[in-house]
Amino acid sequence: MVVRRDKEATRARLLDAARRRFAEHGYAGTSVRAVAGDAGVDAALVFRYFGSKDGLFVAATADEDPQDLLGLAPEEFADRLMSMFAFPPDGTRPVAALLRAGGRPTGEARLQAAVCGPYLRDLAGALDGDDPEVRAELLVAWVLGVAVMRGVVPGTLLGRVDQDALARYSRAVVRALVSPDGSGPPERGQ
Template sequence: MQKRDREATRARLLTAARQRFAREGYDATSVRDIARDSGVDAALIFRYFGSKKQLFDQATAATLPPDLLEGPREELVARMVRTVVDYDWTEYGGEHPLVAMLRSSAHEDARQRIRKEVCRTYVDALRDLAEGEDAELRAELLSAWMVGIGVLRSVVATPALSDAGAADLAPHIATVATALLGRPMSGTVDQSPMSGTVDQKGEPG
C-alpha cells in the first residue's frame, strides 16, 4: 500500500509539473507551485526527484505517439504534423511537448533538451528521407516549418492556423514536404486518429 501511495504521489507531481512547465516555463515555475497543485508537501519533490531540474527533466521527457516513426515513408511528414494538430497532449497543457518546452528556452538545459528532441524526433528521420544534396539543411527547414505550426497554433494563436485541422493542411503538407525532401510525399495518413501518449523510439519504416 505504501509503495502504491508513493507511486501515485510521484505520478501526481509529474502531471502537475508538466502542466506548470508547459504554461509558465521553467524559471516562472516554483517547487511550491507544483507541490500545491499536487496537494502535497514541497519536501516530497526533493525526496522523489532530488531537485527542480531533475523533476523538469523527467516531466518534459518527450513522449512520442507509438506509430509516429512507423508506417509508409511517404506519410511521415503528415504523421508528424498530426502530432501537432490532432494529437491529445492533455498531459502537457494541450500543447506538443516541444512547443511547451519553448517557454523554458531561456534556460540552457531546456535549450539543449529542445535541440536534442527536435533532432531525434524530426531532423534525423527527415534527413534519411531526403533525396539529393543538402539533406541536413532541408530536413532542418522542414522541421522548423512543423515546429512553427505548433508555435502559431498554441502560442500566437493565429486564427486560420488555429482553426485548421489535418485535412485542411493536407495539400500544403504534401507540397512543402515533396519540395524539400525531393521525393513524393503524402499530406494524409491512412490510419485511425492518434490518441494517448507513450514513450517510443524508432526509425522510419
C-alpha cells in the same frame, strides 16, 4: 491505520501538472511548490521523485522523445511529429514548454533532444538529392512553426484548424521537401 501512497499515480500527477505549468508559465515562471500544489502533494515529493526542478523539467518534457519516430518514412515522420507537437492529445502544448525554457541550459538541451537529436540525422538519411540536412531541418521547422502558431500565439487561424484540414497542406510541404528536385511525387489520382 497506515495510508499507502501510489507512487506511480503521484509521479504521473506531478508530471501532468508540470507539463501544464511549464507550457503556460515557462521554466522561470513555474515553481516546484505550484506544481506540487496542482498535483495535490507536498513539494518535497518533487525532490524525492525528480531530484530538482531541472529533473522535473527533463522528465516532464522527455515523454516527447519517442524512439519510434526513428526509421519512419519522411511523410509519416512529419505526420507523427505534427500530431505530437501541434495536436498533442493531452493539450499540454509541449513546444510552448520547450520554447519558454530557452536560454537555460536545461531548456536548450531539452529543445535539442526533443526537436533535433537523432531525428534530423535519421530524416536527412532518408532523403535523396542535394542538401538533405537542410531539407530535414526545414521540414522540422515547418512542424514547429505550426505548433508555435497553434499553441503559443493566441488567436491564430491555425489554432482553430483541425488536424485533417491542416494535413492536406502539410503533406504538400512534405512532398516538396522530401523530393530531390523539390517537386515532390504527384498526388494520388493525378
